[in-house]
Amino acid sequence: MLVVHATFPIDSDSRERALELIETLADRSRQEDGVIDYRVAADIDDPNLFRFFEQYENEEAFGAHSETDHFQEFESELPELLAGEPEVTRFDGADASTVEL
Template sequence: MIVLHAVFPLDPATRDEALGLIEDLVEHSRKEDGMIDYRAATDVSDPNVVRFFEQYEDAAAFKSHSQTDHFQEFEERLPNLLAGEPEVLQFEVESATELEL
């Protein structure tokens, strides 16, 4: 499984535009083959920071996602919506166990 955690600092002046684009990206991405989970959320400490949590069955699913029209549109428009550099971490996970709280 491939897991991504991405952090995007949004420009407050373009926040609404960015959130609309992110909402569209999430909606389409969740329908992709090989997608386990795809979520975006604003940070509770800073509403101009959006965090993505993505889970893919394998590297092929992640590669396929990066070639979709909705991802390409997001990637093309992203630089004009940011207030700083994004941070993206990729994890290769062999197993995951759900914990009870």
């Protein structure tokens, strides 16, 4: 399994366009083969900071995701929307388990 956590600081003047792109990206990404989960949330302390939580079955699914039209559209417009540097971290793991609270 491959997990990606990304943060994108969005310029407040570009928030509405960013939301349109993010909603389309998340919805279509969740329909891709090999995507286990794909979620986006606005940070509670900064509503213009978006956090992406992505889970893929394998490297191939992650690679295929980056070739989709919806990802390409988001990536092409992203530089105009940003208010700072994005951060992307990937985690490779063999398995995951639920933690009981």
